[in-house]
Amino acid sequence: MTISISHAEAPTHSLRALLPLWVFLAVYVLLLIAGNRLLLDPDTLWQVTVGQWIIDHHAVPQTDVYSFTMHGQPWISTQWLAQVMFAKAYAWAGWTGPVVLADLAVAATFALLARFLIARISESASVVFVSAALALTVPHLLARPHVLAMPFTILWIGGLIAAADRREAPSLLLLPWIVVWANLHGGFVFGLMIIGPIALDAVVRADAALRKPLLLRWAAFALAALIASFCNPYGWNALLAAAKILNLGSALPLIREWHAPDFSHLGALELCLLLGVGLALYRGVKLPPTRILILLGLVHMALAQGRAADVLALVAPLVLATPLAPQIGGSNGIAFDRVASRTPLFAGVALAMVAGTAAFASVHRFEPDMRSSPVAAVDELKKLDVARVFNDYDFGGYLIYRGVPTFIDGRTELYGEKFFVDHNAASGLMEPENLFRLLDQYHIQATLMRTQSAATKLLDHMDGWQKVYSDDIATIHLRKAGALHTREPAVDPKAK
Template sequence: MGTANGNKGLILPPYFAAMSDEAIDSAAKPFPAQALLPWLVGAAVYGLLLTLGPRLLNDPDSYSHVAVGSWILAHGSLPTSDLFSFSMHGAPWIAFEWLSEVIYAAVYALSGWGGTVTLASAMIALALGLQMHVLLRKLPPMPALLIVVAAIVLLAPHMLARPHVLTLPVMVIWTAALVDCMDRRAPPPYWALPLLVLWANLHGSVVLGLGLIGPAVLEQVLAETRNEWPRVLMRWLPFTALAIAACCLTPYGAETLLMPFTTLGLGRGLNWIQEWRPQDFSHVSAFELLLLAGLLGLSRGVRLPAVRVLVVLGLLHFALAQARNIDLLAMLAPLYLAAPLARQFGAATRDDAAGPARGLKLAVLAVMIAATALAQVRDMRPDRRNTPETAIAAAGLANAGPVLNDYTFGGYLIFAGIPTFIDGRGELFGGPFIERYNLDVSLADLNDFLRLLDQYKIEATLLQPSTPAVALLDRLPDWQRVYGDDVAVVHKRLAAPKH
């Protein structure tokens, strides 16, 4: 059922049906006590992440991001070809997350792994605090808090010291600016364009930010009569052109904008990388429970504008297709749903019992500073399962020649200055290479595994103990196990490779 304010498809209670978007925004402006809630959410998340500490270093690529950033700082330039592997050495490659890597490297140089954990924790907490701030403009505190808690649960598996967490605050601010234009039918937010420049240099997902302009334009077009469509389109056309230009303001030009398409082009190779696999519903997960809860909530008569339905469905598709994209659903979908939910269940209300909010903010800030100081004295290191340091030292792999390494050890090898056979840079190695590697070390094709050892003149292997290839190497006459522990097993070739 349509309404007087043009929000087609919404079923509204009588009071909210008479309210314009501007009236809802006015009623929803945060007052001091509500303004404190984002600080409390951010502080709680920050403290929790600092307490968890090393869990943010569970990803093997944390090593390689610091290493690449250190190389950039040391050389004062950006790589345009592979410098860190022997299997693809010299092949075209760009450090499309260069700014994030430089920031991580600089922080690591100043305060070690404790500093990288603190930085990642601060950015995640800031993003969730910003999300809470935006939601409170539309919703009462309790619904807003429940939504943010759900976002925290969904985001939890990917709270890692990696470039994507540095983009989360930028992503929230940019999306909130576009959604605000949709809610108020306002002109394009030109002030937000510098965010795209920052985003483009921090992470390759900036193409998503560019894509989110489309729904903002479409919803404004559909809210107008047909003869007004050209006016709306012409209002957004210069903004879109500038946004595209902003995304290309990187040392690599437009290449970073195209990087997600290169990654998605890995095809079946993505199935071997855990974070790129589809969601697994073979067991009950937090994602499934929250998804069902969300569907149940929307079944209570909530109807959304068609464009927002498409946006949320798109984010849900990304989250289902690749597990890593659940971050997008957690952080962005609530921003698109806030105003429709406010009209359905109630908008934010004035809180006159504000109290000394400014003093409380300072107290929260003081606690966060103290937590930061305490975190720096903890011994934080990446997960030992991704750190074959002992095996490398005991077997002398630094000078052993080409090493066939486990995929999860690639980040540490880059960090240690040892050329990799494979690592987390899927866009460099390509789908066929990744698939061949995984099939070979799992002995799905035993003969090809033997050919691979000779083709790349492998002199040593560094694999996880559970890898099927380890058992084969134990039995091959030309190979000898020289070291083994619960992290890694090392074999060395006894005879020269055949040519």
């Protein structure tokens, strides 16, 4: 009887062990079909541009070369490797390249998450966690550096959690993941910071006699991880630059992706949180205190900043899997080594993916969404031969892509809190005097602002500024002595 049961379970275990592969394929196909959605963010344009600069100059940037307001000021790109990868992909296959590269990274992320979960909890529970994580991250799944870093988030934090589950210190073999992460995206700072809470979880739940030596081993690993993160072209400056973004103070709430989530309409985050609370109440779920603290910290981050929802989505399942296994159904172990021997299967899947991608790309054109970019306006702007243009913040990425020096762009850490806030107050006319001051202080020759912006409407009434181009997206005003306002009433910026 025992022999017959083991033979019956073997195929089932083997099929369950293939869940990460099916997740990889499903996510890849889904995002490939919706590929242009990965190109919705105009920041992708300047990421590719910076990557090509690095390739052309065989060096990473040390100072700003894209704006006229901060030209020559210290600026480093903590995302240099991702930018090079996107630039290479673009050079090789046009916009299909960045789409496929980002798609592969996202698919790999969820496959790794599924692999971690299926080794600890049931197949159905794993699918639920993966589906919830996908729903939470969809708004931020874009062809940008953070997406290429996502698989390493799973590898790094998953490795830390696995060590804590065993009441052990992490293996030094994890260190290459933080090295790669530190060269792909500034989010590696979070990877370093989370070592402390996970170490606390491991130490608190270990036997009393083992706590002190275990704490010392975790401390040694944390120090090694910190040193390993310096393995990038900028050394420890990359850590300081990444932290600088978090210290932008009042500027952060003004950036769309840093906004706190809006709960006026039911969204994925609210739905997942409500279902999670409902499950906990219904099943009487219990967690170790340290895991509760980590989970609450992740939830707080997601509630404070919308972009942290993907951190909650990817890390929370790793934190919850082992404690929940006895309560929602464990996996009874998975033999991944057997799956690894199925080379023909994986080779066939890879060939099918390549063929399918090539076929789809041949009939579907991948390109950024230019409906909100000032394409025609910049064409006209280039004819004016002006070098100092006051631009809308959202136009900065496109201007870098077109080779037009920017007043401001998405590299907020370069401009700093005060500059960003002043520009926002000027363009939105929260402080109209800021607009007049910035136009004079930086000797602005022309403005390129959204047609419906408050600053554009005001310039329509100002003598000395001539509207030379306007469409549904952008309007250009040219500084011109003697130019008369086009609408009543006139506004004299020099009037007291």
